[in-house]
Amino acid sequence: MIALKNIEKVYRTSTIETLALTNINLTVRAGEFLSIMGPSGCGKSTLLNLMGLLDAPSTGQVEIGGQPVTQYRDVDLARLRNQKIGFIFQSFHLINDLSVLDNVEIPLLYRKGDETGPSRRELARQALEKVGLSNRMKHFPSQLSGGQKQRVAIARAIVGQPAIILADEPTGNLDSAMGNEIMSILQQLNADGSTIVMVTHDESMAKRTHRLVRLFDGAMVGDSLLMVNEGR
Template sequence: MITLKNIEKVYRTTRIETLALTNINLSIAPGEFISIMGPSGCGKSTLLNLMGLLDEPSAGQVQIGGEVVTQYRDRELARLRNRKIGFIFQSFHLINDLSVIDNVEIPLLYRKGDAVGASRREMAREALEKVGLSNRMKHFPGQLSGGQKQRVAIARAIVGRPDIILADEPTGNLDSAMGNEIMNILQQLNAGGATIVMVTHDETMAKQTHRLIRLFDGALVGDSVLARTDD
């Protein structure tokens, strides 16, 4: 599903060069639920951005679904992101002036032909039902709790029925009860077939996934298969 080969990422300015990732080789199979851990500044979010085609490597190759995408043009990358990848962010990134259902519809606005008008609305309703927020469709983000906002963000991520969900600290701004609620939703999505990659600082949350990747100073230093609790 996702393959990274000999990935290196360097950020350069006129005065300084920062090596963010070095010699990353990683394969993620369809249906896996992966967590990525490491200290702040170790490259976790950079790695997630490369997987999500939001950034490009300085060296190496990125494959999504068997396609080598490293040399894709911006328009091709945007189309692939929109159809195959859903993003969940720690800070929700909801638009306060839009209702919940309008926020969820946003990714579908960039599609042509197969998701227009009433179809978009129905897909948004279905996504909100999956996260248990069908009774909040007409509310605005300012009327929601933190946990509810994150559920809206998850609905927005899955509305286009992506194969891959990338989550950057999805429980980081929530208390433990709300964090567990979000993890339950992610586990249900994974059980439904979604491949999920989650960056987290929370060891307890990480242990609820299938596999734990550890980074340190931009290098992959650990790759552990975790005990499955659903067998």
């Protein structure tokens, strides 16, 4: 589903060069739920951004669905992101002036001609029902709790039925009870067929995934299969 081959990522300014990732070789299989852990600044979010085609490696190759994307034009990358990848962020990134339903519908607006207005609304409603927020469709983000905002963000990520979901600290801003609820939703999405890659600082959340990759100073230092704990 996702393959990173001999990846290196270097950030350069006029005075300094920072090696963010080095010698990354990682394959995420279809249907897998993979977590990424490591100390702050070790390259976790950079790795996720490369998988999500939000950034490009300095050297190496990224493949999505077996296809190298290194030579894709920006417009092709944008189309691939919109059709194949859903993003969940720690800070939700909801638009305060839009209703919950309108926020969820946003990714579909960029699919030129693929869905009509009524069908977009129906898909957004279905996504909100999946995360248990069908009774909050007309609310605005300021009227929601942190856990509800994250569920809206998940609905927005899945509304286009992407094959891949990338989650950057999805439980990081939530208390343990809300974090467990969000994690249960992600587990169900994975059980329904979504491939999920999640960055987390929480070992207990990582242990509820299939596989754990550890980073340190931009390098992979661990890659282990887990016995998934279905308990809360």
